Amino acid sequence: NAGVTQTPKFRILKIGQSMTLQCTQDMNHNYMYWYRQDPGMGLKLIYYSVGAGITDKGEVPNGYNVSRSTTEDFPLRLELAAPSQTSVYFCASWMRETQYFGPGTRLLVL
Amino acid sequence: GESVGLHLPTLSVQEGDNSIINCAYSNSASDYFIWYKQESGKGPQFIIDIRSNMDKRQGQRVTVLLNKTVKHLSLQIAATQPGDSAVYFCAEPDAGNNRKLIWGLGTSLAVNP
Numbered sequence: 001n002a003g004v005t006q007t008p009k010f011r012i013l014k015i016g017q018s019m020t021l022q023c024t025q026d027m028n029h030n031y032m033y034w035y036r037q038d039p040g041m042g043l044k045l046i047y048y049s050v051g052a053g054i055t056d057k058g059e060v061p062n063g064y065n066v067s068r069s070t071t072e073d074f075p076l077r078l079e080l081a082a083p084s085q086t087s088v089y090f091c092a093s094w095m096r097e098t099q100y101f102g103p104g105t106r107l108l109v110l
Numbered sequence: 111g112e113s114v115g116l117h118l119p120t121l122s123v124q125e126g127d128n129s130i131i132n133c134a135y136s137n138s139a140s141d142y143f144i145w146y147k148q149e150s151g152k153g154p155q156f157i158i159d160i161r162s163n164m165d166k167r168q169g170q171r172v173t174v175l176l177n178k179t180v181k182h183l184s185l186q187i188a189a190t191q192p193g194d195s196a197v198y199f200c201a202e203p204d205a206g207n208n209r210k211l212i213w214g215l216g217t218s219l220a221v222n223p
Contacts, residue, residue: 004153031209033210040118041118041215042118042199042213042214042215042216043154043199043213045210048209048210050209058210090153090154092153094209097142097144097159097203098144098156098159099154099156099211100156101153101154101155102153103152103153104151104152104153
């Protein structure tokens, strides 16, 4: 199993641009999560999903959207990038009270 | 060495020493607690967990202690190695949804050779 994979690894966006951060897991986990981590800080939950077709907001959802059309994929969409969205984004899936994380996407908005 | 609190403190230890990383949790009804390790440039990785009906759990070179009276959790790393250098997070399930985790701010552990 590849586990949780994320693409791209790094991206620079201009203010107002849009992009989709991709996340895929091959462990057949129902629960998936998107977090952001600012430098020197902990993790903040953006959105999560309990299964295909079901998503819910976390603590910092503004400026982001998600979809979950399949069990495997959970993309995160930024519609109008802002400098405040400069961060590292982690996708995770859940099994047996443990979250498994992807390697992260580093996003810089200038 | 010992570190307290959830404000991303830095703990610096000598290679070979034991490390103690502390965490205060908020929900006395949490069923379990988890410790994660995050190395630079990587996602968090599960280290060890402990159920709320336990006081102590041991893994390979790591021990987690749970004190429910004062809602305190600690991670002890024996014979700390340079590869242990990372940020360590404690986490507990959200009181309203146990498939969501509440994360501490983390403690940065630096191991000096």
